[in-house]
Amino acid sequence: MRIGIFGTGGMADALGTQWARAGHEIRVAGRKTGTWSEVAAFAEVVLLAIPAAAIGEVLAKAGPLAGKVLVDCTNDPALTGAPVASRIVTEAHVVKAFNLAHVDVWRMTPPVFDGRPLSVPLCGDNPSALEAVSTLVRDIGAKPVLAGGLDRAALLEATAAFVIGLWFAGEDAQAILTPAG
Numbered sequence: 743m744r745i746g747i748f749g750t751g752g753m754a755d756a757l758g759t760q761w762a763r764a765g766h767e768i769r770v771a772g773r774k775t776g777t778w779s780e781v782a783a784f785a786e787v788v789l790l791a792i793p794a795a796a797i798g799e800v801l802a803k804a805g806p807l808a809g810k811v812l813v814d815c816t817n818d819p820a821l822t823g824a825p826v827a828s829r830i831v832t833e834a835h836v837v838k839a840f841n842l843a844h845v846d847v848w849r850m851t852p853p854v855f856d857g858r859p860l861s862v863p864l865c866g867d868n869p870s871a872l873e874a875v876s877t878l879v880r881d882i883g884a885k886p887v888l889a890g891g892l893d894r895a896a897l898l899e900a901t902a903a904f905v906i907g908l909w910f911a912g913e914d915a916q917a918i919l920t921p922a923g
Contacts, residue, residue: 743767743874746785748800750775753815754791756848757840757882763851764881771804778804787811787874788834794818797830807834811871813878814895815840817902835871838895839864839879841902844909852883855916863889863898 743766747754750772762768771781782788782804792800794816801807812834830836839862840848847853853860862879864886866872876886889898908915 743877744784744786745769745878746771746781746788747791748772748778748781748788748804749791751791752845753840753848754789756845757789757791757815760848760851760882761878766878766881782807782810785810787813787878789813789815789840790830791815801830801832807832810834811868811874812836813840813875814838817841817899817906835866835868836892836895837864837866837868837871837875838892838898839875841898842905848882854883860884861887863887865889865892865895865898867891 743761745758745761745766745768747758747768747770750770754770754772758768758770769776769781769784771778778800788804788807788810790797790800790812795818797816812830812832814830814836842863843853843860847860860883862884864872864875864879866875872888876888879886905915908918
């Protein structure tokens with residue numbers, strides 16, 4: 743797959759490195775790297791790994807994304823209004839994913855805990871986009887979990903805010919989601 747990554751921070755590096763190892767072709771756009779529009783033109787799938795506040799500006803500079811898959815892994819730490827996913831205005835097929843785990847989890851090869859692969863919830867409305875992102879999840883050794891339409895992305899963002907708050911408070915957030923049986 744041809745993957746364009748918007749952003750050069752930790753999430754961009756961690757996921758991009760994993761996907762490159764899996765054989766995908768990667769190009770990156772950021773303030774000091776390739777241009778947004780060049781990377782967008784190259785990519786079949788674009789990872790949006792930039793601060794939530796920059797989404798509108800970056801997508802405007804990227805140009806048309808019609809028919810492409812746009813993976814939104816962003817979280818807005820301020821949670822000051824509408825969920826991130828609802829603020830993305832594009833003709834791309836948006837899939838919310840990869841926003842629930844710390845960047846270091848995405849560096850694990852593979853991300854497995856107590857013998858269980860990490861589950862990655864996906865919210866999106868386009869079946870082929872969900873399948874493309876499911877492939878990317880499996881390529882890093884994790885398990886894709888279809889979690890509903892893009893209208894449910896706000897739940898993933900709220901979950902991230904809740905769980906991250908627990909982690910920063912020193913709590914074991916994983917323990918609240920124990921397996922059944």
